[in-house]
Amino acid sequence: MNLHCKAAGIALALLIWFGGGVNQMAAQRPNVVVIYADDIGYGDFGCYGAKTISTPRIDELAANGLRFTSGYATSATCTPSRFSILTGDYSWRKPGRGIAPPNGAALIQPGVPTIASVLRDAGYRTAMIGKWHLGLGVPPKPDWSGEIKPGPLEVGFDECFIMPTTNDRVPCVYVRDHRIVGLDPTDPVDVFDTNPDGQATGVTDRDRLRVDWSHEHNDSVVNGIGRIGFMVGGNACRWTDEEMADTFVGEARKFLKQNHERPFFLFYSAHQAHVPRAPHPRFVGSTPHGPRGDAIAEFDWCVGQIVEELRANGQLDNTLILISSDNGPVLDDGYQDQAVELLGEHRPAGPYRGGKYSRFEGGTRVPWIVHWPARIKPGASDALISQVDVLASLATIAGTNIPKGAASDSLDLSATLTGESTQGREFVVEHSGMASALAIRQGDWKYIEPSPGPAVLGGKSAETANHRQDQLYNLADDAGERRNVARSHPAKVAELKSLLASVRASDPQLTSSGGDATGE
Known part of the structure; x- marks a missing residue:
């Protein structure tokens, strides 16, 4: 055999060997499900010390996965944390990234790399389900009755089913991809900062409210609850708060069921335990802490439903599930729902001071659980890790790269995230x-x-x-x-x-x- 033939044979053998390795690596890439709680604190789950709120489904994932004791959100309020976990950049680096108002424009601009775009480009099917609250459309406000964009689909998600802002803000409708779900074109939706048509409000009709307000939440009344901001139209497509968990979980299960042939990324952004807390009747009274405790029990059920779907589809073993929260807990956040009066001995932030809105530990040190049976061994880790690191870490786990200049604050802590290293950040x-x-x-x-x-x-x-x-x-x-x-x-x-x-x-x-x- 001459040298050229021999070299060609070696090259072919290497190609086959490396090609097989690459294919094997691609086959082992995990599905990814990020379950992002809202206003749930370090001490709100049983696996983090809660005694009077039962979270058996979450506790099971923690027992069979990795539970972090020094996992942090980047901010103690929702919009900034959501910006940072998705983009890998600190929200505070630029102004205008505070809590998004009802008519707030898109904060993540089209073309900005996100977890979704990085994983989509690596071959993942991506979906955003639940609370968005990162702004939609362009100034002065979204075209609520038309095409609502830019939004999740412009920053890497293949599909979305979202609450546009939060459950205490208008518009109280669901958006699928670019349009309001079930909108009657003869009853268009619009949103205003001031009362445009003299409609009844949480002030004028306070005695008729199902949930009374303590501060601020007294503009438009939807489902018997006062909200922030004024909404007109869309009477046939407004949500019912008590049905929200079932609605979001149903969409999540449908997405998981439909994606067997390729890896997927699901960002499930829950509304629990954000105000107004109106859990489904089957959870009412499940804790001694009133609507807030019951909402956490409902969140645990949602987690269980997602896990059940993954197990039924044979996907659980090779799915990386990350459970965390956008910030720490808050009791009275605008409604009189007895969260303070019925707190008892429960400590939502665990041993830490503060909560939502705070730079004390309770504001950003949050639950952080990673479950991936195919790779992660059960245990606990005190390594410092921040949600800003999720993008870089998942990119490595998925075997892909981040575009140059993107996710600049995000560290590749993939070995920490999977428990293969005890080293985390030097600081948070x-x-x-x-x-x-x-x-x-x-x-x-x-x-x-x-x-x-x-x-x-x-x-x-x-x-x-x-x-x-x-x-x-x-x-x-x-x-x-x-x-x-x-x-x-x-x-x-x-x-x-x-x-x-x-x-x-x-x-x-x-x-x-x-x-x-x-x-x-």
Whole structure:
């Protein structure tokens, strides 16, 4: 055999060998299901210490998967966290990414890489089901009765069935892909900031409400509940709150059932336990904590329904399920539903201080469970990990790359996510979502930079961690952040303040995808 023939034979053998390896790797790529809870805190599940709220389906996934004890949302409010988990970029780097109003335009612009677009380009079928709240359309407001875009389909999702904003905001309709579901063209939908037609409101008809408001939620009344913003039209297609869980779960199960031949990515964005809490009657009274506790029990059922569908389709073993929450818990967030009065001994944030709207640990340290039987061994991990890292980590697990310049704050912690490494981030940045002030945790130390805002949000009784002085806590011996030791550790304050300044000043466009060992 001459050298050319021999070389050709070797090349062919290598091609077959590597080709087989590539095909085998592609065959082993997991399906991905992200189940994103809303306003559920670190201590709200049984596997994180809850005693009076039963979450058996979630606890089973935790027992057979990996449970993180230092998993973080990027912000303590929903829109900023959702932006960061999907894009791999911190929402606070640019203004205008706070809580999206009812008519808010799309915050993720077409062409911006997301988890969905990266996995879709790698051959995954992608779907968004549930709460969106990242804006839709272009200014001044979406064409609610026409084609509603840009939205999820313009940023990587092949299909979507969504609540446009939140369940306490109008419009109270579902959107499939680009259009309102079941809209009667003779009764078009529109949304306003002020009352356009003198309709009854939560103020004028307060005595007729099914759920009374405590603050703000008193504009248009839909399903006997006051909302934020004014909605006209769409009377035949407005949702019924108590049926929302069944509706979203039904859409999720249909998507899973229809996707057997190729890997899929489902972002299931739940509405529990966001206000107004109106769980299905079969869950009412399932906990001693009123509608909030019952909504968490309903969320556990939703998780179980998704797992049941995966198991029935033979997909569970090779599906990576990630369960987390967009921010920490809140009790009174605008409605009088006895969340405070019926709290009892339950601690929604576990041992941590604060919750939604807060830079204390309870605002962003949230449940974080990963279940993937084909690869993950049961256990627990205290590695630092942030939702901003999900994009880079899933890209690696799926065997694909992130476009250059995208997901600049996202670290590839795929080995951490799957329990193959105990090493996580060097530090985690925490953001309230309400202002530009930040906090940072590195090891056992937590620094909260000064902010002039209120220490407690009026009406919500929610701590913010705002203070005019530096705050420093050692979480190893003060998990509840009660003893500010900034004055006795000036060097540590200076160190963390400098680190936080470098994070804020860094240009994410100059950072390669996945960042480096410092998180930036």
